[in-house]
Every structure is written in C-alpha cells, then in structure tokens.
Amino acid sequence: MKYFIANWKMNPVTEKEAIAIAQDIDEENVMIAPPFVFLKTLARRVKKASLAAQDVFWENPKGAYTGEISAGMIKSLGVSSVIIGHSERRRYGGDTDERVNRKTRAALSQNLSVIVCVGEPEVVRKKGMKSAERYVKAQLGKDLVGISKKNLNRVTIAYEPVWAIGTGMSAKPEEASSMMLRIKRYMKERYGVGIIKTIYGGSVTEKTIKGFMKEKTIEGFLVGGASLNPRSFKNLIQAEKRP
Numbered sequence: 001m002k003y004f005i006a007n008w009k010m011n012p013v014t015e016k017e018a019i020a021i022a023q024d025i026d027e028e029n030v031m032i033a034p035p036f037v038f039l040k041t042l043a044r045r046v047k048k049a050s051l052a053a054q055d056v057f058w059e060n061p062k063g064a065y066t067g068e069i070s071a072g073m074i075k076s077l078g079v080s081s082v083i084i085g086h087s088e089r090r091r092y093g094g095d096t097d098e099r100v101n102r103k104t105r106a107a108l109s110q111n112l113s114v115i116v117c118v119g120e121p122e123v124v125r126k127k128g129m130k131s132a133e134r135y136v137k138a139q140l141g142k143d144l145v146g147i148s149k150k151n152l153n154r155v156t157i158a159y160e161p162v163w164a165i166g167t168g169m170s171a172k173p174e175e176a177s178s179m180m181l182r183i184k185r186y187m188k189e190r191y192g193v194g195i196i197k198t199i200y201g202g203s204v205t206e207k208t209i210k211g212f213m214k215e216k217t218i219e220g221f222l223v224g225g226a227s228l229n230p231r232s233f234k235n236l237i238q239a240e241k242r243p
C-alpha cells in the first residue's frame with residue numbers, strides 16, 4: 001500500500017480548521033505534517049494517521065535559539081517524523097545542504113524518522129535527465145554525509161522536482177520512477193544502504209495519481225495543496241483501490 005504525507009505548509013489559519021481537516025483524513029497510510037502550532041492538539045485528536053513536523057532546528061534539545069523548535073521538543077509530543085530540506089525551506093528559510101545535514105542528524109539523534117527532500121530546479125531539468133540526476137546526487141551526497149547506515153534506515157527520500165511544486169506541472173510517472181531508481185542505486189553505492197524508501201512530491205492530483213501508482217519504485221507521495229481538501233485527498237488515497 002502506498003502512503004501519503006499531507007504537507008499542509010503554512011495552512012490552515014485556525015486550530016479548529018486543522019482539527020476538522022485532520023479528522024477527515026485520519027487513515028493508517030497517512031502522515032499529516034501540520035504547522036508546529038497544531039502538532040500538540042493533533043497528537044491527541046488523530047487516531048490512525050501519524051504526524052510529522054515540517055522542519056526542525058539543528059541544535060538539540062534546548063538552548064538560546066529564539067524562534068526555533070528542537071527535535072527533542074517534537075519527540076516529546078509523541079510525533080514520530082520530520083520533513084527536512086523541503087524546497088520551500090531551502091528557498092525561504094535559508095536551508096543549505098549543510099544545514100539539512102545538521103538538522104537530519106539532530107532529528108535522528110532523537111530517534112525521529114526523517115523525510116529528506118531533494119529535487120532539481122527547472123533550469124537544471126531543462127538540460128536533461130542526466131543533469132537532474134547529477135544535481136540530486138550532489139544534494140544527497142551533502143545532505144546525508146556522515147550519517148551511519150543504521151540511522152539511514154530511518155530516512156525516506158522525497159524526490160520533489162522544484163519546478164513541479166505548487167505549479168500544477170508534475171513529472172511524468174516514468175521520469176519520476178527513473179529518478180527513484182537512480183536515487184536507490186546511489187544510496188547503495190555511496191552509503192551502502194540496500195533499501196531506502198523513495199516517495200514523489202509535486203502537484204500530485206486526482207488526475208495524475210493513477211500513473212504514479214503503477215510505479216513500484218514510488219512508495220508514497222508528498223502532497224501539498226491537495227491535502228488541504230479532504231475530498232480530493234481521500235480520492236488520491238483511494239485511487240490505489242480503483243480499477
């Protein structure tokens with residue numbers, strides 16, 4: 001069964017709305033990533049889904065870092081996972097590969113599972129698949145450097161071509177799948193990790209999901225916009241069961 005991460009980004013505005021959406025999409029194969037401020041409430045309200053934070057600070061577990069949230073704090077709420085290196089954090093939050101690496105280490109040190117996001121921008125993709133592969137491998141080479149093989153077992157790689165996020169343009173399923181294979185191969189060669197979970201993100205919709213579902217290398221999806229609309233999101237989840 002494929003699994004789905006509902007990345008709400010900076011939505012919704014109120015806790016009431018957050019509870020309503022979460023209760024509507026509370027399924028076993030769903031991981032909800034709400035803004036930090038809703039995590040505590042949702043940890044009590046959600047029954048079947050798991051929860052993830054959308055980011056974490058690299059120092060841990062506490063200290064003089066105004067405005068930051070540590071892996072220890074996230075863990076203390078009973079939240080199991082954290083998304084790190086989403087392209088919006090890289091773009092607006094100043095996350096470099098070095099920071100992604102430090103954040104990943106901090107999260108793993110608290111036994112959290114980590115979803116590390118990688119993906120090429122449009123200028124790179126326009127040069128072809130080989131360039132995109134080089135870009136993604138360079139990210140993985142820096143983002144995961146120095147992390148033990150054992151800890152890498154708690155890492156999922158989300159391949160999210162930057163040009164496909166929030167744009168309505170998605171990669172072709174076979175292209176996404178081919179990148180997943182390249183990522184898996186690289187993780188084996190570079191880090192000795194035989195099995196790494198790979199998921200796809202970027203404008204997944206009810207119309208496009210079927211094609212992705214067929215690809216074995218795509219084990220799940222990171223869904224942004226569509227995860228805020230319970231009806232659309234449930235249609236995505238159920239697409240697997242439909243003929």
Ligand code: PGA
Nearest residue numbers: 165166201202203224225
């Ligand atoms: P989107 O976002 O589904 O709105 O394109 C995907 C993401 O957050 O990675």
